[in-house]
Amino acid sequence: MKTKAAVLYEIGAPLVIEELELEGPKANEVLVKYTASGICHSDYSFRYGVIKSAIPSVLGHEGAGIVEEVGSGVTDLKPGDHVIASLTPACGNCLFCLERKPFMCVEMGKVIWQGCLPDGTTRLKNAKGQAIGQLVGVGTFSERAVIPAGNAIKVDHNAPLDTVCLIGCGVTTGVGAALNTVKINPGDSCAVIGCGGVGLSIIQGARIAGATMIIAIDPVPQKRELALKLGATHAIDPKAVNPVKEVRALARGGVHFAFEALGLKATIEQAWSMARATGTAVIVGVPSMDTEIELPVLGFFGEKHFKGSAYGTSVPSKDIPKFVDLFMKGDLKLDAMITNRIRLEDVNDAFDAMSRGEGARSVIMYN
Numbered sequence: 011m012k013t014k015a016a017v018l019y020e021i022g023a024p025l026v027i028e029e030l031e032l033e034g035p036k037a038n039e040v041l042v043k044y045t046a047s048g049i050c051h052s053d054y055s056f057r058y059g060v061i062k063s064a065i066p067s068v069l070g071h072e073g074a075g076i077v078e079e080v081g082s083g084v085t086d087l088k089p090g091d092h093v094i095a096s097l098t099p100a101c102g103n104c105l106f107c108l109e110r111k112p113f114m115c116v117e118m119g120k121v122i123w124q125g126c127l128p129d130g131t132t133r134l135k136n137a138k139g140q141a142i143g144q145l146v147g148v149g150t151f152s153e154r155a156v157i158p159a160g161n162a163i164k165v166d167h168n169a170p171l172d173t174v175c176l177i178g179c180g181v182t183t184g185v186g187a188a189l190n191t192v193k194i195n196p197g198d199s200c201a202v203i204g205c206g207g208v209g210l211s212i213i214q215g216a217r218i219a220g221a222t223m224i225i226a227i228d229p230v231p232q233k234r235e236l237a238l239k240l241g242a243t244h245a246i247d248p249k250a251v252n253p254v255k256e257v258r259a260l261a262r263g264g265v266h267f268a269f270e271a272l273g274l275k276a277t278i279e280q281a282w283s284m285a286r287a288t289g290t291a292v293i294v295g296v297p298s299m300d301t302e303i304e305l306p307v308l309g310f311f312g313e314k315h316f317k318g319s320a321y322g323t324s325v326p327s328k329d330i331p332k333f334v335d336l337f338m339k340g341d342l343k344l345d346a347m348i349t350n351r352i353r354l355e356d357v358n359d360a361f362d363a364m365s366r367g368e369g370a371r372s373v374i375m376y377n
């Protein structure tokens with residue numbers, strides 16, 4: 011069958027919108043017709059080669075849609091099921107899956123770096139017959155995709171797919187960082203550096219966990235405003251004041267948890283300095299993989315912790331339906347995070363807006 015998709019052929023170049031030929035699902039795979047896809051900052055990083063994946067490839071990894079067909083061996087999904095595409099194939103057989111840590115599934119690395127399905131092949135071809143990969147095994151910048159069944163997480167039929175699609179990456183990464191990676195106790199203080207989709211999700215997770223001081227840090231006024239609406243109690247412009255000094259002053263020496271959601275050396279180092287003695291710096295943003303950081307050693311003798319967070323330390327089959335429930339109950343506010351709804355053809359304009367720091371999330375709508 012045919013599917014219209016946005017393909018990255020050259021690092022840094024605009025995505026090419028074209029019709030691709032899509033093969034049906036093989037064993038343990040499902041065909042999904044996407045309803046919508048968020049555009050995540052990591053798509054931008056892949057486009058510009060800051061994070062590397064094989065090309066040519068259909069980008070996009072934050073989608074939700076409806077199952078149209080299932081391959082052999084798929085027993086827990088059927089046509090008509092509503093699903094969110096998770097970032098991990100959760101193969102169930104690797105060392106990490108067997109320890110109930112599917113956010114570290116070894117197949118996930120393969121599909122991320124090689125842009126293929128877990129069996130090493132792709133289901134997409136362009137008009138010239140060239141094989142086209144799909145980012146993170148899900149390639150959501152396409153009307154349809156064949157994805158591993160483990161990536162397709164069934165959700166409540168009543169949940170609006172064009173909104174809960176954000177749970178596929180940004181929300182699970184951010185809310186999961188606050189609820190799973192660390193244990194925030196009611197009354198704790200948090201700082202969040204970067205208020206895009208992931209940062210705003212961390213802020214909401216911290217609010218849900220009962221943090222009473224949540225300091226949002228972002229140079230863009232609209233993002234600070236949104237952060238205050240979604241649960242932040244304070245907002246700091248890091249261009250106007252020294253954010254480390256400001257956080258330490260507000261939280262009497264530093265916060266219990268300092269989250270970094272940008273993936274930059276300077277702000278990762280700032281997060282460490284914002285955490286109080288016995289506090290934790292949590293690195294959620296994904297930097298270029300050759301980034302090296304420098305930390306003053308003194309903090310270790312204040313018993314500070316330094317933690318990475320990958321996909322919100324989540325078990326998608328359990329956490330994604332839980333985050334959908336939090337949204338349906340009104341605890342998790344996703345509508346406010348969607349600043350633009352666009353057509354697939356406008357994806358390159360959305361990247362341009364992202365490079366200017368505008369908006370929290372653009373969502374591509376499919377017919």
Ligand SMILES: [Zn+2]
Nearest residue numbers: 050052179180
């Ligand atoms: Zn993402």
Ligand SMILES: [Zn+2]
Nearest residue numbers: 101104107115
């Ligand atoms: Zn696995």
